[in-house]
Amino acid sequence: MAGEPRKLALVTGAARGLGRHLCLRLAAAGYDILINYLSSEAAAAKLAAGLGELGAAAWTQRADVSREDQVAALFAAADGTGRELALVINNVGIYNPIALREIDSGQWQRTIATNLNGAFHVCRQALGRLRAGGQIINIGVAGNQLNQAEGSATDYYISKAALLQLTRALAAEYAPDGVRLNMVSPGQLANSIGELGGAPGRVPLGRDGSFEDVWQAIDYLLGADYVTGANIEVAGGYRL
Numbered sequence: 001m002a003g004e005p006r007k008l009a010l011v012t013g014a015a016r017g018l019g020r021h022l023c024l025r026l027a028a029a030g031y032d033i034l035i036n037y038l039s040s041e042a043a044a045a046k047l048a049a050g051l052g053e054l055g056a057a058a059w060t061q062r063a064d065v066s067r068e069d070q071v072a073a074l075f076a077a078a079d080g081t082g083r084e085l086a087l088v089i090n091n092v093g094i095y096n097p098i099a100l101r102e103i104d105s106g107q108w109q110r111t112i113a114t115n116l117n118g119a120f121h122v123c124r125q126a127l128g129r130l131r132a133g134g135q136i137i138n139i140g141v142a143g144n145q146l147n148q149a150e151g152s153a154t155d156y157y158i159s160k161a162a163l164l165q166l167t168r169a170l171a172a173e174y175a176p177d178g179v180r181l182n183m184v185s186p187g188q189l190a191n192s193i194g195e196l197g198g199a200p201g202r203v204p205l206g207r208d209g210s211f212e213d214v215w216q217a218i219d220y221l222l223g224a225d226y227v228t229g230a231n232i233e234v235a236g237g238y239r240l
Contacts, residue, residue: 004127006032006056008083010074012065012093013124016039018139020047020190022089022218027056029219034078035060038092048141057081065118066110075125088126089118090138095164097152115159116166123170123181132178133225137218142235146157153164160185160240164171164220171229178227184217195207204237213215 009026013019015037023033024047032056033051034230035058037044044060059081073227094114096107119138126136141160164183169182190208215230233239 005031005083007086008034009089010034010036010078010085010126011089011091012036012063012118013038015044018186018211018214019089019198020090022215023047023051024054024187025215025219027054027058027207029222030130031060032057032081032083033059034074036063036065036074036080036092038062056166057083057104058098064114066113067229068121071118071121071125075129075172076127080117083131084108084131085126086134087131088122088130088136089218090122090136090163093139093156095153095156097156099152101155103155110157111159114160120166124158125181127174128197130179134178135180135182135220135221135224136167136170137193138163138181138183139214140164140183140231142185142187142233143239146175151174166192168229175228180221180225182221182228183231184214185186185231185233185235187238189214202238203235206240207236209234209236 009031011019011023014023014035023035027033030059033056035044035047037060048060060079061074061077063070065071092114098107103237123136140163152170167181167183174181186209188208190210212236217234221227
């Protein structure tokens, strides 16, 4: 109804890249946005200003998602917006490709702490707030069901494989409450970290993906009321 506040979307790792694109598209779709960032304060502020020009209210909140206390503060900021939390997108992730034989325990712990434990902290806070119809979308990686890291980034792939299982477990647990959890798993994206290499010849559809391709999958899930526990690979057929 006219005059009712817009619903809130919280996006982690939102100041740059894919997260930034998703914020812009969500604002155009009618959401107000809480922008989470870790080190990109200026970029987050610039994005918030841009979202305001699109007619969306926007807030920024620094938080290291690997820190449970900082995630709690992030969601306290969401509570303070006066908006109903309707959508959470777990976008933040660490990717630093090193062969498993060379990886040190510090990198292993950082990757798991951010990509898996961080998502768990975010999901737990979100699931205490989302009402029926709310949704969490976790960002994975194409092939995250496989133990296939092509000689590097094993920590990254393992963290994303575990995130997929977490998504499915929580989807089953919270389905009776009307809250849906799904995953969108991009392949190699132009203008991104290029985690799958940036070699379009390896992709059956013959091109890199785009941020907009990822948005199209998310846009589908936003309206797909009978879909939960799904993993949509946005990869042009890569790894088929």
